[in-house]
Amino acid sequence: MIPVVAExxxxxxxxxTKKFRGGLAVDNLNLTVxxxxxxxxxxxxxxxxxxxxxxxxxxxAPSLGQVRVFGLNVANxxxxxxxxxxxxxxxxxxYPWMTVSEVIAFTSAFYPHWDxxxxxxxxxxxxxDGRKAVKHLSKGMLVKLSLxxxxxxxPELLILDEPTSGxxxxxxxxxxxxxxxxVCGRGTTVLHSSHNLEDIRRLADSVCILRAGRxxxxxxVDQLLASVKRIRAVLIDGHLPRWVPDGTVSQKIQRREWLLxxxxxxxxxxxRIRRENPVESVDVFDLSLGEVFKDYVLGGAxx
Amino acid sequence: MRIEPDSHVPVYLQIVELxxxxxxxxxxxxxxxxxxxxxxxxxxxxNPNTVQRAFDExxxxxxxxxxxxxxxxxxxxxxxxxxxxxxxxxxxxxxxAAAAALAAGLDVDRVRELFESALPSASKKSRTxxxxxxx
Amino acid sequence: MTRLxxxxxxxxxxxxxxxxxTCGLVYLVGVGTQIASAWPQLPxxxxxxxxxxxxxxxxxxxxxCFSGLFGGHAIACERGDRSANFLACLPPTKLQILASKxxxxxxxxxxxxxxxxxxxxxxxxxxxxxxxxxxELATGSGVVSxxxxxxxxxxMASAVLDKTTLPILVALLSPVAVSIALxxxxxxxxxxxxxxxxxxxxxxxxxxxxxxxxGSWYYCRRVEP
Numbered sequence: 150m151i152p153v154v155a156e157x158x159x160x161x162x163x164x165x166t167k168k169f170r171g172g173l174a175v176d177n178l179n180l181t182v183x184x185x186x187x188x189x190x191x192x193x194x195x196x197x198x199x200x201x202x203x204x205x206x207x208x209x210a211p212s213l214g215q216v217r218v219f220g221l222n223v224a225n226x227x228x229x230x231x232x233x234x235x236x237x238x239x240x241x242x243x244y245p246w247m248t249v250s251e252v253i254a255f256t257s258a259f260y261p262h263w264d265x266x267x268x269x270x271x272x273x274x275x276x277x278d279g280r281k282a283v284k285h286l287s288k289g290m291l292v293k294l295s296l297x298x299x300x301x302x303x304p305e306l307l308i309l310d311e312p313t314s315g316x317x318x319x320x321x322x323x324x325x326x327x328x329x330x331x332v333c334g335r336g337t338t339v340l341h342s343s344h345n346l347e348d349i350r351r352l353a354d355s356v357c358i359l360r361a362g363r364x365x366x367x368x369x370v371d372q373l374l375a376s377v378k379r380i381r382a383v384l385i386d387g388h389l390p391r392w393v394p395d396g397t398v399s400q401k402i403q404r405r406e407w408l409l410x411x412x413x414x415x416x417x418x419x420x421r422i423r424r425e426n427p428v429e430s431v432d433v434f435d436l437s438l439g440e441v442f443k444d445y446v447l448g449g450a451x452x
Numbered sequence: 453m454r455i456e457p458d459s460h461v462p463v464y465l466q467i468v469e470l471x472x473x474x475x476x477x478x479x480x481x482x483x484x485x486x487x488x489x490x491x492x493x494x495x496x497x498x499n500p501n502t503v504q505r506a507f508d509e510x511x512x513x514x515x516x517x518x519x520x521x522x523x524x525x526x527x528x529x530x531x532x533x534x535x536x537x538x539x540x541x542x543x544x545x546x547x548x549a550a551a552a553a554l555a556a557g558l559d560v561d562r563v564r565e566l567f568e569s570a571l572p573s574a575s576k577k578s579r580t581x582x583x584x585x586x587x
Numbered sequence: 588m589t590r591l592x593x594x595x596x597x598x599x600x601x602x603x604x605x606x607x608x609t610c611g612l613v614y615l616v617g618v619g620t621q622i623a624s625a626w627p628q629l630p631x632x633x634x635x636x637x638x639x640x641x642x643x644x645x646x647x648x649x650x651x652c653f654s655g656l657f658g659g660h661a662i663a664c665e666r667g668d669r670s671a672n673f674l675a676c677l678p679p680t681k682l683q684i685l686a687s688k689x690x691x692x693x694x695x696x697x698x699x700x701x702x703x704x705x706x707x708x709x710x711x712x713x714x715x716x717x718x719x720x721x722x723e724l725a726t727g728s729g730v731v732s733x734x735x736x737x738x739x740x741x742x743m744a745s746a747v748l749d750k751t752t753l754p755i756l757v758a759l760l761s762p763v764a765v766s767i768a769l770x771x772x773x774x775x776x777x778x779x780x781x782x783x784x785x786x787x788x789x790x791x792x793x794x795x796x797x798x799x800x801x802g803s804w805y806y807c808r809r810v811e812p
Contacts, residue, residue, distance in 0.1 A: 187499050208675050210810040224810075232678040242669040246597070258590035259678040325497045333490040333500045350457035352499045371462040432555060435460035 157220025159184045159306050159338035160205065165214035167200050167362075174200040176362040177214070182338055184305075189353030189370070190342040193446055197362035198342040199239055202310045205340070206236055218306065232260060235304030237312045241291045243283050249294060250279035253301075260302035268301040271327055289320035296324060300331035307332065309341045313348060325351065346439045356438070358445050365445045366412070370438065377441045378414040379434045380422060382407040388427035394418055399448025405429075410436070410444040455496050463498060467506035468513075469541065470496075475515055475526055476534035486516060486524040513537065591679060591687035598664055599657065599691055606653045606699060610646045614706075617642030636711035643706035647730050650699050654734040655758030657692040658741025659751055662806060666749040675812035685803055696734070732791040733762050739795030743802030746809075765791055 160182040167175040175197040182188045190198050203209035204216050207227035216223040218230045243252055257263040272279070275293040286294060292312060300307060309328070313321050325348065332339060343349055349356060350370065357367040366373065377398065384390070384405045393400065396412035407428070411418060414433070423431045436444070455466050471486065480486055489507070493500040507524055510516045515530045515537070527533070546567070553563045621630045621638040630638070662685075665671040674684065707727070741758030748754055769790060773783035 185501070187501065206676050208672065208810065208812055228678065228680045231676065234676075236676045238672070238676070240669070240672070242672040244594070244670045244673065245668055255590050255594060256677060322497070326494050329494045329497065329500070330490075333493050347457035350463060351455065351497050354499065354501050371464070374460050374462065430555075437458045437460055439458060 157217070158182060159186075159219060160188075160340060161215075161217040161220075162201070162205075163215045163217065165201070165204060165211045165216055167197070167204060167209070168212040173362050175204070175211075178362070178364060180357060180364065180367065182340060184338050185336040186354045187332075187339040187341060187352050189349035189356040190340060190359065191344070191346065191349060191356060191442055192359030195361075196359040198359055199310055200362075201359075202238075202308055202340070202342060205308060206234070207231075232302075233305045235299035235302065235307045237292070237295050237299045237307075237309045239310040239312075239314075241295045243291070243294065243298070245284035246282065248280055248282050249277055249286070252283060252294065252298065253279070256298045257301065263302045267303070267331070268297060271297045271301065271330075274327060274330075275323060289316055292316060292324065293320065293327075296327055300327070303331065303335055303337075305337060307337055307339045309339065309343070311342055311344060313343065313345055328352070346437075346442060350438050358442060360446050373441060374436065374438065376413050377410060377436060377444075379408065379410050379436055379440070379444075380414075380419060380431060381434065382409075382422060382426065382428040382431045385427040385429055390426050390428075392422070392425035394422065399444045410441075410448065455498060464502045464505040464509065467492075467496065467498065467503060468509045471506065471510060472513075472515060472534050472537050472541075475530055476538050478531065480526045480530075482526050482528050482530050484526050485522070486526065488523050588683065588687065591683060592691060595687050595691040599660065599695060602653075602656055602660055603695055606649075606656070606695075609649060610699070610702070613645050613649065614642045617645075632714045636714040639706045639711050639714075643703055644726070646699075647703045647707060647727065650696070650703060651730060651733050651737055651762065652759060653699060654692075654696055655737035655741045655761075656755055657695060658738035659745050659754030659756075659758045661688045661692055661742055662745040662802075663748050663751045663754050664745075666812070667751055671812040681807045685806060692738070696738070700731075729788055732788040732795075735795035736761055736765060736791040736798075737795070739797070739799035739802070743798040743805070746802035746806040761794075762791070765794060 158181045160180070162178045162180040165175055165178040166173065178197075178201065190201070192198055200209065204211050205218065205223065207216075207223040207230070210224065219233065221230055223230060244255070247255065253268065257265075257268070271277075271293075275290070275297065277290065277293060277297070281290075283291070283294070296312065307328070313324055316324065328339075329352075331337070339352065341349065341352055353370055355367065355369045356373060358365040368376075382390075384402070384407050386405065389402070390400075390407055393409070394411050396414075398410040398412055400407070400409035402408075407426075419431050419433055422428065455463060455470075457463070459466065471480075474480055486492075486507075487495070489500055489503050492498075493503045496503070507516065507518070510524075511518060513533065514527055515533050516524045517527045518524055550563055550567075553566070554560070558566075617638045621634055624630075625634060665674060704727075737758045740761040741754050744754035744757040745751065766787065769783050769787055770780070772778075773780055
């Protein structure tokens, strides 16, 4: 019997490690994406986002650990998983010699639940010309075609790998609209890797920040923004900080100003900083997702 | 009105604020339906889960109510509550501004002065906004 | 499945055209020389039969190259333009993908072979009402076994490599390699050359089939597209 658990999460990574000749690309990753949620996967280039996604799609084997989609091990059940997944890769390797209509006809043949009406709706929205050969499409059009192919069968899991990089603002906006149109009211799980933090903010329920193949932080976007704060303390002349809080993500001292970004912030933390350190004043600032991301990635804190 | 994805304010609260101000301004009157989840989600370019959270919050505040299978409607006293909520929001915003000014080393009288001087220009702005073509 | 077959047909279409054109050229040259040599009279039916046999035999030897081309092109061609990555994320299983490729190549090869068979073994005897050429039947079976060899070796190389050039080259050189190997084995074990050449068909077919199976197995096992 093939194990099928109805309530299993859409995606589970269990101790997933990927070694390349150059070193570790993904290092003991443990991550769960519940069904119906949208996870934003962010991290600098080379953080292991694309490697992770390729392992999820079953086109790359993990060196260690297990990748499960809908509770099924990708290594053994890729053929059962793929009809339920839509994937917009970073590089669009659609058959260059086919025309747009041919690609659509080719792809739709493999999905029993292909939605012809929705597909046409997206073609209109994107102004895609069916007679045009794929190799003559512009970058923006190719991304649109790729998205159309990924969502027209209403996948249960949609995987987007840096889909909007290099798109002009109008195409970018069309892209977001199409993603939302396809996701709305269907309980689709979305895994969205991106450098565009505004997109992540708009689309994601939770985020996962990766660096050097490891998870730095993973949690709800709003919870993260509520718990990560920047504290600015003004040091008394000639003194240095004596007590640095545990959850310090990054810190920097410049003249009298001591700036630190802390995780798990609460009021008592600011008071304790005030008490334990030679400081004149302590102020707390909210951070945007972009600032949180930068502080985590550049902060050098070990996960 | 639009979502500020770069803000630290949770997106769902931004939507709550947006809808609340629309209700207070009379865009949606008591008993009228709100745009559907799908429409709001695609128009604002925001995850439907987030819009749903905003709906839940507005329901909790009593501004809107859900009619099963039909959608969201402005509650009977929705317009009134929305205005009351606006007061609270304004109060919170003033408090924050005042705290920042005081922390920066200004004294209380100077802060009051600044606030008074800001008021006429703000009300002028708001009037032109009302007569102008909405963008 | 029909869509997969359509896709593989379209991928192999340039090869099919190339092979048809080459064969056509061979027969055209045959017809041309025949007419030129008999000029101003028209060639007799036995002349025609001879011409068909000789052109057909040339075409038959060409099918060795064709099967190498089809085998070497089969899998690596989609890696060359990276479209294999696209296909790998669609629902068809690797077995279905392979089956479609094999079907298209097999149909193409079968049609070339039926053409050759017609012109060498069926039409000429009918033209001259003579018993068929028994000697050439042996040639035919030899060529078929070499075709199996080039196709199998090309298929395996294609399953492993990312570009079509090397697999095709390997496939075309495989008959040479096999004959050299046979000669070497013969001289090392001091077996007369005639005995060794009797084995060549068997060795070619076995090598071709095992290469084909090994290539298919490797392709199905390989995780990367």
